[in-house]
Amino acid sequence: MTFNEFNFHKDIEKGVKIAGFREPSPIQAMSIPIIDNGEDMVGQAHTGTGKTAAFGLPILDKIANGEVERALILAPTRELANQISDELYHLGRFAGIRSLAVYGGVGYGRQIALIHKGVQIIVATPGRLKDLYRKGKIDAFNPEIVVLDEADKMLDMGFLDDIQEIIDYIPQNRQTLLFSATMPEAIKDLAQMILYDPQYISVVSEEEEETNNIINQKYYVINESQRDKAIEHLLESENFDKALIFCRMKKEVDRLSEYLSALGFSVVGLHGDIEQYERERIVKSFRRSEVKIMIATDIVARGIDIKNITHVFNYHIPFDPQSYVHRIGRTGRAGKSGIAITLVSTEEFNELKRIKKEVGADMEFSVMEGGKGTLSDSEYRDLSDKIREMEIDENVEKIIEHLSKIDSTEILKKALTIILKDEKSENGASIGYDYLSVKDMIDNLDSEKKATRNNNRRKKRA
Numbered sequence: 001m002t003f004n005e006f007n008f009h010k011d012i013e014k015g016v017k018i019a020g021f022r023e024p025s026p027i028q029a030m031s032i033p034i035i036d037n038g039e040d041m042v043g044q045a046h047t048g049t050g051k052t053a054a055f056g057l058p059i060l061d062k063i064a065n066g067e068v069e070r071a072l073i074l075a076p077t078r079e080l081a082n083q084i085s086d087e088l089y090h091l092g093r094f095a096g097i098r099s100l101a102v103y104g105g106v107g108y109g110r111q112i113a114l115i116h117k118g119v120q121i122i123v124a125t126p127g128r129l130k131d132l133y134r135k136g137k138i139d140a141f142n143p144e145i146v147v148l149d150e151a152d153k154m155l156d157m158g159f160l161d162d163i164q165e166i167i168d169y170i171p172q173n174r175q176t177l178l179f180s181a182t183m184p185e186a187i188k189d190l191a192q193m194i195l196y197d198p199q200y201i202s203v204v205s206e207e208e209e210e211t212n213n214i215i216n217q218k219y220y221v222i223n224e225s226q227r228d229k230a231i232e233h234l235l236e237s238e239n240f241d242k243a244l245i246f247c248r249m250k251k252e253v254d255r256l257s258e259y260l261s262a263l264g265f266s267v268v269g270l271h272g273d274i275e276q277y278e279r280e281r282i283v284k285s286f287r288r289s290e291v292k293i294m295i296a297t298d299i300v301a302r303g304i305d306i307k308n309i310t311h312v313f314n315y316h317i318p319f320d321p322q323s324y325v326h327r328i329g330r331t332g333r334a335g336k337s338g339i340a341i342t343l344v345s346t347e348e349f350n351e352l353k354r355i356k357k358e359v360g361a362d363m364e365f366s367v368m369e370g371g372k373g374t375l376s377d378s379e380y381r382d383l384s385d386k387i388r389e390m391e392i393d394e395n396v397e398k399i400i401e402h403l404s405k406i407d408s409t410e411i412l413k414k415a416l417t418i419i420l421k422d423e424k425s426e427n428g429a430s431i432g433y434d435y436l437s438v439k440d441m442i443d444n445l446d447s448e449k450k451a452t453r454n455n456n457r458r459k460k461r462a
Contacts, residue, residue, distance in 0.1 A: 006032055008057065009064035011095035016057065019091060025050035026203040032058050035177065040195040043179045044202035046329060051179050055147050056088050062145070063120050064095040072143035072170070073123045074163065076153040078103035078276065079283060084149065085123040097121065104128040105276045112137050126154060126162035133169040142171050151180040151187050156322060160186065167194050181329070182322075215332035217363045219317075219342040219352065221441075222432045228259055230343055230431050231315060233368060235265060235293070238339070240311040242286065245295040246327050247315045253295050256315065260293065267293040298323055306330070314342040321355045346433075349445055368432045387419070 002023055003016050024032065027045040034041045035058035045051055055073075062068045075081040078101070085101040092099070102111050102124035108131075115122065115138050122129075122141065132138045146167075148154070154163065176195045180187050191198060222230050231245065247253045250271040257269035268282050268291045286294045287306050298318070309331045318324045324342075331338025342363070344352050356363060403411055433441075 001029060003057075006036075006057070006061075008061045009095060012057065012061050012064050012092065014094045015060075015091040021053065025054070027051055027201075028054040028057070030201045030203070031055060034199050034201070035059070035175070036061070038175055040176045040198040041178070042191050042195065042198050042200045043177070044181070044183055044200075045179065046181045049203060051149065052084050052087050053091070055149070055177050055179065056084070056091060059121070059145055059147075060088065060092040060095065060097055063097050064092070068144040069120065070141060070143045071121045071145040071147070072129075072141075073121065073147040073149060074126055074129070074154065074166070075123060076125065076150050076157055076159065078105065078125055079279070080150065081123045081125055082280065085121075088121055088123070092121075099123060102128055102132070103276075104131075108132070108135075108137070115141055126159040126166060130162045130166055133166060143174065144171075145175045145177070146170060148176075148178045148180075148190075151178050151190070152182045152184060152322075153326065155184065155186055155190075156326070160190065163190070164193070182325070214336070215328050215338045215340050217328065217340045217342075218366045219344050219363050220366055220368055220432045221344050221346065221438045222368075224345045224347065226431050227315060227343055227345075228256070230368065231256070231313060232260070232263060233431055234313065234341060235260070238311055238341075240292070240339075242289065242306070242309045243293045243311040243313060244309050244330050245293065245313040245315055246318070247295060247297060248318075250297060252315065253297060257295050260295075265293055266291045267295060270294055270296040272297065298327065308336075310338055312338065312340045314340070317342050317344050317348050317351045317355070319351065324355050346441060349442060365435060365438060367434050383419070387416075 003021050004013070006024075008016065027043060027049050031041065031043055031054040035055060043051070043054065045054075059068075059071045063071070073081075073084055075084055081101040081103050085099045088097070088099045098119045099121035100111070100114050100119040100123070102115075102122055104125060104127055111128075112132070122143070148163065154160070176198075178187075178191050178195060178198075220230060220234075235243065245256070247256060250273055253269040253271045257267055260267045268286060270279060270282050274282070282294070283306075285291050289308075295315075312328050312331045314324075314327060318327060328338075328340035331340060342352075352363075400411070
């Protein structure tokens with residue numbers, strides 16, 4: 001099957017051709033006929049499977065043919081809103097179709113003015129759009145098609161009430177489309193509430209329902225004090241094209257960015273306190289591979305669709321299983337494989353077990369190869385500089401006299417060995433634990449829990 005078989009308007013076909021689209025992806029092949037037919041639809045598919053074109057192309061075609069005048073697309077983050085708006089612009093530009101990304105963090109005036117000038121498609125985050133409707137600033141914008149993209153992420157971010165309020169402002173005689181990677185009960189309830197007799201389609205297999213099965217998932221158990229050394233060692237040893245590192249807090253993003261930059265890594269940090277224009281610049285530089293590593297918090301990174309992220313690193317294991325799914329979903333996309341690596345401290349075994357149980361994640365325990373008693377490249381450089389600047393002790397001549405029968409090169413090697421042993425004991429201690437040590441710790445933890453439960457039962461019976 002090719003895109004020619006959809007018989008799009010000639011100006012939309014031109015945009016499709018220039019975009020290089022040849023054969024539709026599964027979600028596109030299944031969605032486009034349903035949307036063309038005017039039916040409501042629920043589509044389940046992971047990010048990176050072509051969802052934007054799946055709903056965007058039939059909407060653009062309807063506008064180009066004069067069947068509808070306006071469409072509204074809701075997205076969880078400003079980054080995703082910009083991304084969708086850009087793609088729709090490139091696909092619909094030859095038909096003169098204008099789209100606008102609407103989000104918070106910038107002034108209202110320009111966005112309102114552009115809407116009143118007559119854009120056909122608004123791509124908006126729920127919070128800003130709700131404010132505009134409440135203020136009566138866009139009452140004239142009555143979309144005939146409404147799309148909820150990444151619905152599960154909007155749910156996770158607390159936008160459910162905002163979405164329900166927005167829907168109340170929109171005419172009932174509309175076509176509504178909902179796309180989501182997962183289908184928790186709250187999303188199913190929302191679909192029943194705002195969609196009319198929808199068609200349900202899915203390109204997510206049972207194995208992929210909770211997490212992508214082409215992602216190689218590994219974890220390392222470390223001491224809390226070893227996180228920086230561990231992430232440094234992994235970045236040096238893993239062969240990656242682009243890497244995304246997740247931190248829990250903004251201050252961790254800033255500190256780790258400074259630490260890795262000082263070591264010579266090509267890295268940028270991204271979090272909610274960074275100004276919008278700067279965030280857009282950072283994302284573009286990462287997308288264009290001008291930098292190889294991005295460090296980000298969960299909320300900011302959701303909705304970012306960047307190709308060729310080969311590795312995702314969890315600097316801390318996330319608190320909840322769904323965050324884990326969203327994090328590792330940044331890699332292993334569009335049929336490509338990826339690697340997700342999580343650093344777990346000995347205090348985080350409970351979070352690890354919950355993710356394994358609830359997500360069904362096939363996480364493989366690994367031992368940090370080469371991390372046992374080694375120094376990083378930067379530490380070797382520092383040690384070399386230290387030796388160059390070292391003053392010679394006055395007793396050295398006496399030692400050399402006693403070692404006169406040993407080759408001078410051999411003496412140098414042995415002396416450096418003594419220095420390296422001291423340096424390794426201080427800086428190059430083994431990173432992480434081996435299998436038996438981790439097994440013993442988990443067994444002991446399980447035994448303690450079992451003993452506590454039995455003790456509580458005895459107290460209740462007493």
